[in-house]
Amino acid sequence: xxxxxxxxxxxxMGPMKYDPNEPVFHxxxxxxxxxxxxxxxxxxxxxxxxxxxxxxxxPPDFYLGASYYERWFGMLVNxxxxxGLITPEELAxxxxxxxxxxPTQLPAPARPLAAPGARVDNVPVRxxxxxxxxxxxxxxxxxxxxxLPRYTRGKVGTVVRNNGAFALQDTDTNGIWLGxxxxxxxxxxxxxxxxxxxxxxxxxxVYVDLWEDYLERV
Amino acid sequence: MTKKSSxxxxxxxxxxxxxxxxxxxxxATAAAQRSTDTDQPRQASQVVPSDIALRVKAxxxxxVEKGMVNPADIDATIDxxxxxxxxxxxxxxxxxxxVDGAYKKRLLDPATATQAIADLGYSGGQGExxxxxxxTPQVHNLVVCTLCxxxxxxxxxxxxxxxxxxxxxxxxxIDPRGVLKEFGLELAADVEVRVWDSTAEIRYLVLPERPPGxxxxxEADLARLVTRDSMVGVAKVKRSxxxxx
Numbered sequence: 009x010x011x012x013x014x015x016x017x018x019x020x021m022g023p024m025k026y027d028p029n030e031p032v033f034h035x036x037x038x039x040x041x042x043x044x045x046x047x048x049x050x051x052x053x054x055x056x057x058x059x060x061x062x063x064x065x066x067p068p069d070f071y072l073g074a075s076y077y078e079r080w081f082g083m084l085v086n087x088x089x090x091x092g093l094i095t096p097e098e099l100a101x102x103x104x105x106x107x108x109x110x111p112t113q114l115p116a117p118a119r120p121l122a123a124p125g126a127r128v129d130n131v132p133v134r135x136x137x138x139x140x141x142x143x144x145x146x147x148x149x150x151x152x153x154x155x156l157p158r159y160t161r162g163k164v165g166t167v168v169r170n171n172g173a174f175a176l177q178d179t180d181t182n183g184i185w186l187g188x189x190x191x192x193x194x195x196x197x198x199x200x201x202x203x204x205x206x207x208x209x210x211x212x213x214v215y216v217d218l219w220e221d222y223l224e225r226v
Numbered sequence: 227m228t229k230k231s232s233x234x235x236x237x238x239x240x241x242x243x244x245x246x247x248x249x250x251x252x253x254a255t256a257a258a259q260r261s262t263d264t265d266q267p268r269q270a271s272q273v274v275p276s277d278i279a280l281r282v283k284a285x286x287x288x289x290v291e292k293g294m295v296n297p298a299d300i301d302a303t304i305d306x307x308x309x310x311x312x313x314x315x316x317x318x319x320x321x322x323x324x325v326d327g328a329y330k331k332r333l334l335d336p337a338t339a340t341q342a343i344a345d346l347g348y349s350g351g352q353g354e355x356x357x358x359x360x361x362t363p364q365v366h367n368l369v370v371c372t373l374c375x376x377x378x379x380x381x382x383x384x385x386x387x388x389x390x391x392x393x394x395x396x397x398x399x400i401d402p403r404g405v406l407k408e409f410g411l412e413l414a415a416d417v418e419v420r421v422w423d424s425t426a427e428i429r430y431l432v433l434p435e436r437p438p439g440x441x442x443x444x445e446a447d448l449a450r451l452v453t454r455d456s457m458v459g460v461a462k463v464k465r466s467x468x469x470x471x
Contacts, residue, residue: 016372016423018396024408025393030386032308037282042307042384043300044289051294060374076375076390078278085285094288102284104291111292125427127355155425157372159399169336171355171428193426195357200419204400212419214399217426 009061009151009181010158012068017159017204038077045080054114055091057183058124061153062087065183121190125177128190133173135192136220141167143196143223145216152186153179156222164226165198168215176219191220312383313454315348316431319381320457321449322346323358324436333358333433343381343431353380353429359422360433361459366417367432368406368459370398371424378429382454389458399423409460432459439465 015021033039045059056062062083063071071079088094093111098104122128137143145160155177173190180186196216200208289295319342323330332342340356343349356378359367371377372395377385388394397405402419406412413419422430434456440448455461 014373015392015396016398017400018392021392021396023393024388024397024405025391026388026409027386032312032384033304034387035276035279037276037279039304039308040282040286040300043303044285044295046303047295047299048289063374072392076387081278081282081285088285093294094285094292098288099285102287104288111294127427155373157423157425159372171336171357171426174427177426193428195428209403209415209419211416212402212421214421214423216423217428219426 009064009153010149011064012071013064014158016157033077041077041081041084044084048084050113051093051111052087052091053116055093056087057185058153058177058179059083060177061179061183064153119175119185120187121175124175124179124185126175128173128175131173131190133190133192135170135194137167137170137192137194137223137225139167139169142226143167143194144226145196145218146222146224148222150178151181153177153183154222156218157216159203160196160198160216160218163198163202165196165202165216168195168197170194171217174219176221188221193217193219194223196223307384311379313381313452313457314449315346315383316378316381316454316457317449317452319343319346319348319358319431320433320452321445323433324448325445330433334360348380350380352376353378355428356381356431357422357428358431358433359420361435361462363435364416364418365420366406366413366459367420367422367430368398368402369422369424369430369432370395372396372399373425376424376429378431381431382457386454406460409455411461432457434459434461434463437463437465 033042052059063079066074066079066082066086070082074082085094085099089096089099095105095108121131142164143166144164145156145162147162148154148156149161171193174193175190176186176188178186178188194217196218198214198216199210200212200214201210203214286295286297286300290297319333323333329342332338336357339358340349340354343353343356343358361367370389375385375390375395377389394405399421402421403413406419424430434452436448437451440451443451451463451465453461453463456463
């Protein structure tokens, strides 16, 4: 989706903020949220699609105003409510409603290839492109999750490396994985001038890892 | 670069503004409500937990009561990321590469990098497909994830706030030299800056330049010099500046 999460190249986000003595978790609640995320896998895996997509579709003003762990917390609460694992009343009171049936774990959906994003080593794949070849990032604007950043779309780059076959991570508009064939993920080198214009340094470049479906011949 | 004070006052103000919980459930109305909310200064206090802390606590009570999470498991997760997984791991990888040419060769070859890192004991989630890129006097590498906050956990731990921040994610690809300048690193115009945007499942680690004057140091002493920031590419390793993140 063309959301605010796809930030590469945006202006106006301000200067870098740097804390040389930053702790891993700034406040105890951040660690608790991280613990929920890591621990709730068996409960969320069979019910929900891509967690990155659920983060991306948080309301944009919330996304931009929230810290990293606030986003995860917001996303998690949304999911628990959406999946009927908790109710708004339970959330407000912090107490379980004993009249409701206990939540159950659901089996993860069967994957024809592998988990989204995972390497697929057991399927022979014939790569369409080879290192050194010039390719264009396709102008795709899916409404679901994609790993094709906006700033690369329509731009021409050079294949640097074939990283092997991976399962496509893209989802539909419900966050449900689209699946599809196992395909190479290529590292593509774009010059800064191709991406940002002739005023950029002629020495600089950006390397982006792109699935084969995101690319076309020049 | 704005240095944030460590007392967290600014952060508390920020947390109060960023309404979460109920606000996140009903996007359309919540957004409207929040924009008026944020204009109202709220009572500041040093002792009362923030709204978010209370909400997280309430959710934990609820999830524990439902048998969905175990507080001891959460404690263990926190302990893992606070004490066991972190940039000291990556620093050992870097120091080994500095003293062992054969190891460095394996580390810099994408076909063997993940195994070379695993040989030192660092593997697992967000480190399954590692690529290591080498800084030289002619080439400077910088790692970012513009779409989210992808980061090599087994070698660097969880990312710092600046890596996950909008300024870094938006600017690193379009203005890497400006970003580096704000980190205090000014590169000559003829140095090639390579920015690596972690858009798929490959995770990047920068092999920083070994600082001059460290020829007689041991591998363990070298590892102490290597900072997290140097392995993301926003700093160089200095001979005398160990102990920094």
